[in-house]
Amino acid sequence: MSEKIVTFIGTGSMNGAIASGLLASGFHAQNVRATVHSAKSAQELPEKLGEEAEGVEVFSSEVSADANQKAVQGAAAVLLGVKPYDILDVLESLKDALDEETVVISVAAGVSLDSLQKAAGKKQPVIRCMPNTPARVGKGALAYSAGSTVTAEQRKLAEEILGAVGMVFQVEEEQMDAVTALSGSGPAYAFLLAECMKKAGMELGIDEELAKNLASTTVAGAGALLEKDPNPEDLRKAVTSPGGTTEQAIKAFQEGGIEELTLRAMTANAQKSAEMSQEYNK
Ligand SMILES: NC(=O)C1=CN([C@@H]2O[C@H](COP(=O)(O)OP(=O)(O)OC[C@H]3O[C@@H](n4cnc5c(N)ncnc54)[C@H](O)[C@@H]3O)[C@@H](O)[C@H]2O)C=CC1
Numbered sequence: 122m123s124e125k126i127v128t129f130i131g132t133g134s135m136n137g138a139i140a141s142g143l144l145a146s147g148f149h150a151q152n153v154r155a156t157v158h159s160a161k162s163a164q165e166l167p168e169k170l171g172e173e174a175e176g177v178e179v180f181s182s183e184v185s186a187d188a189n190q191k192a193v194q195g196a197a198a199v200l201l202g203v204k205p206y207d208i209l210d211v212l213e214s215l216k217d218a219l220d221e222e223t224v225v226i227s228v229a230a231g232v233s234l235d236s237l238q239k240a241a242g243k244k245q246p247v248i249r250c251m252p253n254t255p256a257r258v259g260k261g262a263l264a265y266s267a268g269s270t271v272t273a274e275q276r277k278l279a280e281e282i283l284g285a286v287g288m289v290f291q292v293e294e295e296q297m298d299a300v301t302a303l304s305g306s307g308p309a310y311a312f313l314l315a316e317c318m319k320k321a322g323m324e325l326g327i328d329e330e331l332a333k334n335l336a337s338t339t340v341a342g343a344g345a346l347l348e349k350d351p352n353p354e355d356l357r358k359a360v361t362s363p364g365g366t367t368e369q370a371i372k373a374f375q376e377g378g379i380e381e382l383t384l385r386a387m388t389a390n391a392q393k394s395a396e397m398s399q400e401y402n403k
């Protein structure tokens with residue numbers, strides 16, 4: 122895999138996280154190309170991708186109208202990371218520049234395999250993926266569905282690229298809205314919890330810097346434990362001494378409706394993903 126060229130089209134928050142994770146995993150920068158829109162973003166990108174990014178070829182679509190077409194030439198895999206409302210136009214504009222063997226991986230929420238396939242041409246191998254930003258540190262959760270023209274070898278390549286930045290799960294496409302609500306957006310929920318814990322700590326008299334560090338270290342530490350033992354209920358129980366302090370907080374969370382609230386939040390997310398499918402798909 123390391124000799125193959127991987128191109129990132131639209132290297133912002135999500136594709137940038139995958140590119141950084143891939144480079145940090147040892148993938149050679151010389152085999153990575155990345156495009157962004159503005160000249161300014163292009164200038165800033167290498168630093169954002171981290172110290173392993175030296176040698177990555179960066180293109181700006183503002184500077185050169187055919188930047189994306191140039192960047193995909195000869196690539197084994199192309200990861201599309203522009204916004205959902207742009208992705209089909211961008212993909213259509215790449216149609217003539219892509220090799221027929223090039224695996225196209227979209228990370229856009231709410232854009233179906235069918236639409237991607239139509240935009241890319243009916244023979245192009247196309248994959249729909251829902252990653253998440255912990256890919257930046259090799260701890261992503263990446264779910265994907267493959268189009269009907271993807272060969273076993275192309276699927277293997279896609280799994281190698283995605284697997285370099287986290288855990289890869291193959292799913293039925295009909296599960297993608299729910300997957301988006303769970304793992305795609307999920308890091309934001311954990312960060313929101315850390316934000317709320319920080320604010321509450323300050324209300325209880327802890328100064329801001331210490332509250333920020335305690336909240337962040339606690340959520341990160343809990344994540345590290347979950348990585349070793351993916352059973353959140355058991356881990357929660359191990360903190361909760363009968364008659365102790367945690368019990369009081371958990372009771373307040375449960376009485377406040379945390380389960381129903383989480384379901385409501387994730388249902389709204391999945392509905393938005395389904396609405397985007399109606400809105401953007403051609
Ligand atoms: N941010 C996240 O946590 C996740 C995002 N996604 C998906 O990733 C995609 C991108 O989202 P973000 O990274 O958050 O957005 P972003 O705004 O950070 O990144 C978009 C990038 O595309 C570039 N761009 C725009 N038009 C371009 C063009 N014509 N040619 C080349 N580059 C172009 C921009 O310069 C920017 O770098 C979306 O489709 C979203 O649904 C999926 C999972 C998680």
Ligand SMILES: O=C(O)[C@@H]1CCC=N1
Nearest residue numbers: 229230301305306307
């Ligand atoms: O908020 C969004 O639409 C994207 C998709 C999943 C995470 N971020």
